[in-house]
Amino acid sequence: MIPINLPKIGEEEVQAVVKVLRSGMLTSGLGAGPQVTEFEKNFADFAGAKHAVAVNTGTAALHSAVLAVGVKQGDEVILPSFTFVATAEAVVLAGAKPVFADIDPQTYNLSPSAVEKAVTKKTKAIMPVDLYGFSADMKPLKEIAAKRGLALVEDAAQAHGTTYSGKPAGAFADAACWSLYASKNMTTGEGGVTTTNNDQIAETLRMIRTHGEKAKYSSLMLGTNYRMSEIQAAIGNVQLQKLPSFVAKRRQNAQQLTKILEKNSKLVLPYESKDRLHSWYLYTAKLKDGTEEERNHIVEKLKKKGVGAEVYYINPVHQMPFYRENFGSAKLPETEKASKQVFSLPIHPGVTEEQARFIGETVLSLL
Numbered sequence: 001m002i003p004i005n006l007p008k009i010g011e012e013e014v015q016a017v018v019k020v021l022r023s024g025m026l027t028s029g030l031g032a033g034p035q036v037t038e039f040e041k042n043f044a045d046f047a048g049a050k051h052a053v054a055v056n057t058g059t060a061a062l063h064s065a066v067l068a069v070g071v072k073q074g075d076e077v078i079l080p081s082f083t084f085v086a087t088a089e090a091v092v093l094a095g096a097k098p099v100f101a102d103i104d105p106q107t108y109n110l111s112p113s114a115v116e117k118a119v120t121k122k123t124k125a126i127m128p129v130d131l132y133g134f135s136a137d138m139k140p141l142k143e144i145a146a147k148r149g150l151a152l153v154e155d156a157a158q159a160h161g162t163t164y165s166g167k168p169a170g171a172f173a174d175a176a177c178w179s180l181y182a183s184k185n186m187t188t189g190e191g192g193v194t195t196t197n198n199d200q201i202a203e204t205l206r207m208i209r210t211h212g213e214k215a216k217y218s219s220l221m222l223g224t225n226y227r228m229s230e231i232q233a234a235i236g237n238v239q240l241q242k243l244p245s246f247v248a249k250r251r252q253n254a255q256q257l258t259k260i261l262e263k264n265s266k267l268v269l270p271y272e273s274k275d276r277l278h279s280w281y282l283y284t285a286k287l288k289d290g291t292e293e294e295r296n297h298i299v300e301k302l303k304k305k306g307v308g309a310e311v312y313y314i315n316p317v318h319q320m321p322f323y324r325e326n327f328g329s330a331k332l333p334e335t336e337k338a339s340k341q342v343f344s345l346p347i348h349p350g351v352t353e354e355q356a357r358f359i360g361e362t363v364l365s366l367l
């Protein structure tokens with residue numbers, strides 16, 4: 001089976017981990033040992049941001065960022081439902097209400113006009129997601145946020161290598177949250193990081209990460225333990241150096257798939273523009289006018305033939321039992337349509353040219 005994603009770990013990562021293990025310093029009480037400090041510097045440079053605050057998951061990055069921009073109990077936060085559930089969890093964990101807005105069917109990302117309609121007096125923040133590694137439309141969202149005095153927290157979990165208007169993902173947000181989970185374009189096993197140009201937000205993120213402390217045993221606010229270990233950061237430092245080559249290989253595989261699949265008019269292929277470069281975290285095609293059953297049938301057949309196709313996301317968050325029961329139903333026609341028609345294909349750096357051809361031709365044979 002060609003898996004949908006696979007971490008690419010080499011001898012360099014192994015050596016970096018062994019070095020940390022031998023050093024005896026596996027983590028740091030106040031949040032940032034030498035490896036974490038280096039990783040934060042490297043990641044901030046990569047993202048073109050003033051600060052990077054490393055944590056132990058992307059979900060922790062989202063939760064702490066939502067808190068750090070001031071989201072509180074009783075607030076509303078506007079976000080897409082067509083995302084991984086962690087985006088919404090961050091809002092609920094902060095005591096706020098997730099308000100789901102519909103997506104643009106071409107990019108699968110939050111529609112700025114839908115966001116505008118969802119703003120109320122209680123809205124505190126907007127959380128766009130760079131779905132599949134393609135940037136949300138940040139300029140109009142930033143305009144709405146500025147006009148209404150809202151915070152903009154970008155879920156860049158899938159966006160290592162994504163650009164918007166020539167800048168790395170996250171550049172237009174108050175805070176951007178990245179995942180370093182094993183499937184992502186770069187990994188630390190589990191891990192996350194938040195980037196920001198705002199000194200106050202960065203300071204709050206650092207406090208939340210370590211029990212609300214600036215100095216030991218003197219909590220200034222409610223915090224938790226979201227620390228990244230030295231072992232994770234050592235892997236991250238190596239992976240970050242390799243990231244450009246990983247994204248280049250993903251791009252090459254994506255281009256090869258597009259060349260094969262564009263021959264069939266039943267598919268809508270992923271959208272990209274010069275102004276918004278894809279990180280190609282996932283190559284997601286849509287079965288135009290297809291039913292959910294037809295799409296599921298293709299995914300099942302692909303799996304039987306050794307292609308690890310998957311559906312991201314088969315259940316939009318607003319339709320999940322917990323969210324429906326607690327936050328009511330929402331009408332999101334584009335989200336619901338996309339969830340029935342999309343499927344993703346493997347293009348990770350471990351996919352060879354021959355495998356990419358096999359994947360493309362297998363899809364064509366099933367249509």
Ligand SMILES: Cc1ncc(COP(=O)(O)O)c(C=O)c1O
Nearest residue numbers: 057058059084086157179180181
């Ligand atoms: C869009 C999105 N948001 C948030 C997360 C959560 O990240 P993590 O799994 O590192 O907690 C992920 C990845 O899993 C994701 O894809």
